[in-house]
Amino acid sequence: MTPSRSGANFFLMPEKPQAKRKLKAPKTAKQRAYHHGDLKAALVEAGARIVERDGVMALSLRGVAREAGVSQTAPYHHFADKEALLAEIAATGFRDLSAEMARRGSGIAGASPRLGALGTAYVVFATENPGRFRLMFGPLIGEKAAYPTLLEASLSSYQMIREAVAAYLEEIGPEEAGGDAENPEAATMAAWSLVHGLATLINDRGFDSEAMGAPDIETLSALVTSYLRNGLGR
Amino acid sequence: MTPSRSGANFFLMPEKPQAKRKLKAPKTAKQRAYHHGDLKAALVEAGARIVERDGVMALSLRGVAREAGVSQTAPYHHFADKEALLAEIAATGFRDLSAEMARRGSGIAGASPRLGALGTAYVVFATENPGRFRLMFGPLIGEKAAYPTLLEASLSSYQMIREAVAAYLEEIGPEEAGGDAENPEAATMAAWSLVHGLATLINDRGFDSEAMGAPDIETLSALVTSYLRNGLGR
DNA sequence: ACCTGATCTTGACGGCGTCAAGATTCTCCT
DNA sequence: AGGAGAATCTTGACGCCGTCAAGATCAGGT
Structure with a gap:
């Protein structure tokens, strides 16, 4: 565990989306970093990982959420x-x-x-x-x-x-x-x-x-x- | 209900496998007519019907059993x-x-x-x-x-x-x-x-x-x- | 006539997709 | 600065699914 100065942070990110937050980011890019930090992209990535590791039929929405470290219904805020x-x-x-x-x-x-x-x-x-x-x-x-x-x-x-x-x-x-x-x-x-x-x-x-x-x-x-x-x- | 001399028969078949039963049928053909009458073939047929009507993803084992008129676990006696x-x-x-x-x-x-x-x-x-x-x-x-x-x-x-x-x-x-x-x-x-x-x-x-x-x-x-x-x- | 095994049933368990309701946190306007 | 409102995430629940376990029913050989 690398030491972190920002208190309890269970979802350790590559510590990139940390400094630049208030710098007039163009608000056209909607999904910035709310609670998780671009969970949508993380879910797509986790799903692709599962699909290649375990096969298409083993891909479940709950499994993707689990792999991304969020709750079962969290994906429903990013995908229909x-x-x-x-x-x-x-x-x-x-x-x-x-x-x-x-x-x-x-x-x-x-x-x-x-x-x-x-x-x-x-x-x-x-x-x-x-x-x-x-x-x-x-x-x-x-x-x-x-x-x-x-x-x-x-x-x-x-x-x-x-x-x-x-x-x-x-x-x-x-x-x-x-x-x-x-x-x-x-x-x-x-x-x-x-x-x-x-x-x-x-x-x-x-x-x-x-x-x-x-x-x-x-x-x-x-x-x-x-x-x-x-x-x-x- | 066609009159039947063999007692209560709820699964009425096309009344073909009825007469020729004791006539030295080659026992290599295992699935003859037990309770249902070649349920295995009926399941395959029902499954094919569902798959063309509702699509591959809508094909469930329980649904096939339902379509064939048997219980959910009946297919397990014919398919692993x-x-x-x-x-x-x-x-x-x-x-x-x-x-x-x-x-x-x-x-x-x-x-x-x-x-x-x-x-x-x-x-x-x-x-x-x-x-x-x-x-x-x-x-x-x-x-x-x-x-x-x-x-x-x-x-x-x-x-x-x-x-x-x-x-x-x-x-x-x-x-x-x-x-x-x-x-x-x-x-x-x-x-x-x-x-x-x-x-x-x-x-x-x-x-x-x-x-x-x-x-x-x-x-x-x-x-x-x-x-x-x-x-x-x- | 009975026994063995094949056939079919009911009941249950965990996992799934998804909805509903509540809690938390970010954004933005004044 | 601060509060309203929206976006995000959670817990809990419902019905359907695949599958296992145990019991009931029935056919056929001895």
Whole structure:
């Protein structure tokens, strides 16, 4: 226990939100630090931790509250119900997915290898964060479009794939791309379907990548996504 | 109440398992008709009904028992726990998926259109049975390989896709198929990933097929799966 | 005819999501 | 400065859930 000069403080924070409190903080940022200190973010974080540690089905609202060190009903002051909390956790998943795609895609010159890098990023994120990935696409959140932050984060990820597909279609030229050049929606759908299906199947079935000649996830991902660009057999 | 000569029988069955009882029935078929008359099958049926009517998350073991007209703990004499019942429902899903693929694939001559028909069957099954599809691949069943009947049914579906892919690779010839000719695993993975991802995305997001120039599910499915055979842009 | 085991029931326990009511603490206006 | 009012958090309770324990009912082989 590090000594604290502010009396009995059972919820020891990283001692950051301690000095700057009265300094004309823009009041647009509503959730500042009331009793707990941004409990909303702490709950999302605790939920993400539980979901990866114990699995999606072991995620209970009471458990999240317990992990965050508050009472069972405290989350109801920040989320309408359990599903709203799950939606927020899923939104962080989409943001991290976009970040992973940006990380692996940046600095790659050609549109074709860049598209492959995004696909690999997608599969890698799914296998490294299976709990949140299942939350993002699984049935635990019924109406995903009902949560604006989740919708926005997922659309952002979709746009990244869409732009990479469009760039690829442009690179191969309009005579090769056919009618997809000015309407890359269907091609985007195919690309997303491929990586999404691969990620889902890897997570849900126990596919060992060695069984099909791919030593690791990244190689398997590159192998499968190459089919999309070249067609079966090539 | 139809008159019955065998005393008080509260669970009236379709009066089939009534006459042929002592006729050297092979006792390998264990679950014959004790008190209820194949309650196990009735529970699976009731569960499938609930899952399609009210969604995966609304499926409770007590609710299934209620729907079947028995007490809450009656299912425990036929299934180890809730997950075991879900696994059995999911297994019927895989069997119906295989049947749909067989129905749409039979009578199609060329390997390429046959492969496309299987893909369409996959997507159509998923969109017509979203509840069971989510059960088959969602996180509600934790260790799917732990249930032999589920594993067998899913492997059977996998084999159908695999054979169609192998036939297609053979049809286009070894020089086009490259190294995949004698190892169609990776190509099967790609094909399954594509249709599975498409089905999942259609179910979980509210994709309207008109937004991408496909009037209905079947056309969208045919459009997307054509990318697999031809490659992006063509 | 009885016994063994399979089948189904009632009753109970702890955990869950959620509502209601009260206590505490922060913000903001005068 | 100080008090009103809102935001935050707590305790307690309700009904539903999955599951266990113990008893009742019934089928079929000996």
